[in-house]
Structures are given as C-alpha cells and as structure tokens.
Amino acid sequence: MKPDQTAALQPTREVRRASAQPPSTLRDVAEAAGVHAATASRALNPKTRRLVSAETARRVMKAAETLGYQPNPIARSLKTSRSRTVGLVLPDLTNPLFPPIVRGIEEVLEASGYSAWIVNTDNDPKREQAQIDSLRSRQVEGLIIATARLDHPLLRKLHEQGVMMVFVNRRVENLDVPTVTADDATGISLAVKHLADLGHTRIAHLAGPQSTSTGVARSRAFRHAIRDHALEDDPSLVVECARWNEEDGAGAMRELLGRGSDFTAVVAGNDLIALGCYDVFAERGISCPADVSVVGFNDMPFLDKLSPPLTTVGVPHHDVGAEAARMLLDCVEEPERHPRSVLLAVSLVVRGSTAPRRP
Amino acid sequence: MKPDQTAALQPTREVRRASAQPPSTLRDVAEAAGVHAATASRALNPKTRRLVSAETARRVMKAAETLGYQPNPIARSLKTSRSRTVGLVLPDLTNPLFPPIVRGIEEVLEASGYSAWIVNTDNDPKREQAQIDSLRSRQVEGLIIATARLDHPLLRKLHEQGVMMVFVNRRVENLDVPTVTADDATGISLAVKHLADLGHTRIAHLAGPQSTSTGVARSRAFRHAIRDHALEDDPSLVVECARWNEEDGAGAMRELLGRGSDFTAVVAGNDLIALGCYDVFAERGISCPADVSVVGFNDMPFLDKLSPPLTTVGVPHHDVGAEAARMLLDCVEEPERHPRSVLLAVSLVVRGSTAPRRP
DNA sequence: GCACTAACCGCAAACGATTGCGCTGGCCAG
C-alpha cells in the first residue's frame, strides 16, 4: 500500500492534469476567519449561530464563501449519525410505475436538503435484507418502502427496532406505519361502474397477488362493486396473478379462457396485467374492445399509444412520491407524532380498450 | 440540542419499542478477540491479513462473525477517502431508456461491492453542477455520465481535474474519456437499408439534437446511408429536434409536413421522437404504415404493444450499463490505463410501423 | 471596587475506521 492521501476523485496517475486543489475544510475557514474550528462550525450552522457574536459569524461566513467551503457530509454523518439521506426500496426500477414516484420523492427531499438512495430488491427477500442493511449502515434516516407484502417479517422487525419508514402503494398487515396509496377502492369501483354503464354484466377480474395489500384491496373492491351494481357474481370470473407483471397477466388470462366461463369485460389488477391480456388476445385472435373490454390500473406512461389505447385508473404517481417523502420527513423531524396515512384520489381514464357490450 | 447519541435510525421516541442494540464496532470485535483495534482491522482486511498471525486472524474473524460486525462505511470513507460508490448522472430517470441501463450498471457494481448514487439533471446545467458537486462531496470514486453534450465545459473541467468518468450513449467533443455507446452508424444504416428494400426512395430524418454526439452521429450516418443506397438526398427532408422527446418529435414532424416536400418514410432519431410522429399522424389522419413508414431507435420497453408496433433498432441497454460500469471500475483500479471506448452491436427490430411503399 | 452573570469563544473529546511507525520477543548466525 503506497501512501495515497489524495481525495477519492483525484487520481493517482502521477501529476496528471491541472491541479484540482483539495476542497477546503472547516479548519481552513476557521483559520481564514481567525477563529477556532468549533466557532466556525457554530457560525455556519443557523441553529447554533446565536452562540457566536454577530461580527464573527459574519467573518466566518464570508471566509466560507470566498473559500467555497462545502461541509464534508461524510465527516458530518460520522459525528452526528445523521446523513440527510433516505433509502428508497423498490422491487424493480424497470417497472415504469416507479420512475415518476421517484421523481416526486426526490423533488420534495431536495427542497429539504435531503437525497435518496435507490435500491432494487427484485422481490427477493435475501436481496431486500442485504440492501436494507447496506442502507442502514450508510446511516439513512428513514426508508421509503415499495416492496411491502401483507406478511413481511423483515419490515415488521425494522419497525419494532424503531426504524423510520413509510410505505408507498402497499402496506403490511397490522403494522402502524404511515402509508401513502392510491384510493384503490374507488378506482376499482369507477372501473366497474364504467363497464356496467357500457352494458357489461359478466365482468372478470385478474387480481394482483393476494400477498400484497393492494392486491386484496382491489379484489375486495371488485367484489363489492359487482354486488353494488347487481352484476353477475361468479367466483370463476376471478383469477389471481402471482406477480404484477405481463407474464402472469397473460397466464391468468389463459387460465380464465380455459375455464370456459364467458365474460365480456375484464378489470385487471394493474396495467401490466392488462398488457398480458393484450398478448393473449393477439395469440388467440380475440379483439379488444370488440370482443372484450379491458381496464387497467395505474395509467403508466405510453398507454395512450397502445393498440387499443388502454382504459385505466389514473393515479398521481408524482404526488404519491411527494407525499411519501413529506411524511417521512415529518417522521424524522418529530418522531412522536402519530402515523397518519394518506389516500390519494384517482380518476378513470377512458380510452379505447372499453366499448359497449356487443348486443 | 439535547444529547442524542442514538444511531440515525433509532428514534428519539422514548423507550420506543424493542431494544435495537447499537451495531458493533471494530473495537468491540477487537476486544472480543483480545487484540487491539488496529490488529482487528488488519485481520479483517484480506489485503493486510498477512500482517497478522494466522491464529489471531482466525480469532478476530470469528469474533466479527459472532458479533455480526459490519464495518461502518462512513467512518471508512472518512479515513480512506474512498466510498465504494459511483455517481450516475442521468438527464431524467423517467425516460424508459435509462432504467435498464441502471440495472446493468448496478449488476456489475454490486458484484464488486460497489453501489451507485443516481441523480437527475433535467438537462439543466445548474442542476447538473449542483448534483455532481454533491456526488463528489460524498466521495464517489467515479461518475457514469449520460448527459454529455458535444460542448460541455463542466465535464471538460472535471476531466482536467482528474475525475474518473465514463460516458454512456453520448460523448464530449475532443475529450479522451472512455465511452460506451450503441453502434449508431450501423443502426441507422440498417434502418435505411430496410426502408430502401421496402421500396422507399424519399426518406425523411427527424434528427436528434445536434448538440449531442449521438444526434450528429445518427444524422451523419443517415446522410451516408442515403447516398450509399442512391436515394433522394434532399436537405428539406431532415429536420432537427431540440430535445429527444415526443413533444419535439411531434414539432419536427409538423414542420416536415408544413414544408410540403413529400416522403413515404421517416427514420426518427430515437423512439420518443418516433412516438411524437405517431401523435401528429393521429392529429392529421395520416396512416402508419400505409401512408408513411416509421423507424425509431433504442427499442425501449413496450414498443411492441404500440399501434402500430414500432420498427426500431434494438440496443442492448443492459449491456451498455454493464459495460460502462466495468470500464469505470477498471479506471478506478488502474488509473494509468489508456481509455478505451466500446461500441455495442445493434440489430434491427422489424415490427408493424414499416411497410412496402404504396405503388 | 467587588462579586456575579452573561456572552463568546477555545479546548479537546468524540464518531469508527485505517495506517505509519515503533516496540517486543523469538530466532538464527557469527
């Protein structure tokens, strides 16, 4: 090991290019202002500034300004065990559902001087454990979790340990953690009403995983809506997908067709499941919406360009993220506050995949 | 300020829930093994393990094991000014092009014990500057940059300062920085050949921003391909988009139609620009591919479900990311190595948006 | 003129790891 005192980004390549002088430290500022580092620290922090005289505060701040001083977050974290950082735990960034949420989160975090560490779990509990461990060792001050399952021992344990968390989209059973979700129930109800208004009476449901709160909320809402509109309540018309993706959506649709019970419309657990239906329709020469109407859930990007454009339930992803971030920051600021949860309003986005029932 | 020595994630809420004992430190391990912290440090690090006797090394490692010791990355970074972290600078995570690249990057980083910090710049130089500053202050060991413009003073300066970087998708003019891109030239050439084979002779090009290397590479390749196939080389058939998005794609298509020069096919700078064309076609009752064929670039997700499914050139996004990460790690490991660049092979993905020219 | 207080500021100890250097003891050669 040769001694290498250069900062991380300064390469060891010998006398490489222009100087790149090392960033100035608090000591530099203090020296420039003719005070002790401790005083400089207090002068720079608004919360402690009243502990130093106005005059020295001014001098220190000017020195910091001219030196272009930027506090070293690493050193600060080490001392304070805070990091102005939160962890963001996603199943898979590749799902177009998440980027808008991420943007919403980052927007409000940034306004408060925080930032987010994004990790993917691929729905693998081992990975999830490892990623969360890694986040915690980096001193994140809280977690925004998008991977919750109804039965989720890891999250339960974290909560017992007092880890600050908020859930997005899904929640854990009997766990009193702030959650922000779309209003699944009215979303589904809007969808069913829309189909009922179009004359459909035998409506199928490709439910999301019943291991997730969202999956059960939506399928429960589906049953209720069916009864409310006095439509045909046939258990053989609902099939569950093991995962929220196209593949399982397609599988469920094949299963449904295989059962032979007829239907003229389907409400899918989410947009990806709906896309799975599209695949099967293409396979089997079924026409949408002529033969069967489909409605999705989420209104993920580019659905309007599909063939046919997918009718779906629009949820304000950006707001979901923003709200979650706000709640997490609230928790961090005043941990005693009782957890609230918020339900965001949704709206039906009618496009081309739904049509009146063929007479 | 009340004294708060609890770790970041342990709440101040009084005696909240189960204990959540503080994570064990190197000293704890050392004590348990009956050695000094320095020795424990050496024993735990494979590179320095030969400095301690095999026996003590064993004892220390066992102690670490039973205590569940996890080194504190913050403290380590502070001391070593390394972080096992790289920065990932994107224009906008919401662009479906990026998530697969991100996954590729994370995959190889993870294998080497690194992880990535993702930031968005929204194509705003101020934000870019701020975000990169923030990354650097967090001691990232290198940057993967997806926001390069041909003329990019900030990146040029960073390179002069010796900051480790690799570019993805785009490069900076006259800057000798490792880059991984798709093979734009053959991609465009495949597209043009495909259209020529279908009988098209007047082919338009909606070029990407000429401020980006990718934009100029693709439009240059377009001109060459046109000449190679002896097609009509009419300057009024190419219009430039200011940004790589649907909106500007639509604008460019309107401009093109406004010019009145006729054409039967268009190769778009990327998929989003192509989607912009779809919008305008819908507006004006133009039929694709009957009236005009369209080919995109990138093969972003879900294009196969569009109406019509978009013919495009497929680029291995995941590999782009993986390769970039590998190169960055190489740079970090041996900074003297001369920068290589890699060009990844592309392939034409023929779908429904291209058809033989109408007689 | 003295005691007392408040306002300011510096000292030094942390936070948890890494690392140059120096000390110890055992071993071997002369």
Added chain:
DNA sequence: CTGGCCAGCGCAATCGTTTGCGGTTAGTGC
C-alpha cells in the same frame, strides 16, 4: 553470548465535524 533481523502486534495520529464544558472578557448592580 551477542547482535541483527523479522514477524506480529500495539500506539497514536488522522480523516473533518460536532459539542459539552470550562475559561476569558466585559458589563451590571451594589
């Protein structure tokens, strides 16, 4: 028997901040 060497380990400094505590100064009341 002595000197030298080396392996193995501990000491202490260090990274850049934050913060409890104690010391100095000036100001006030009597």
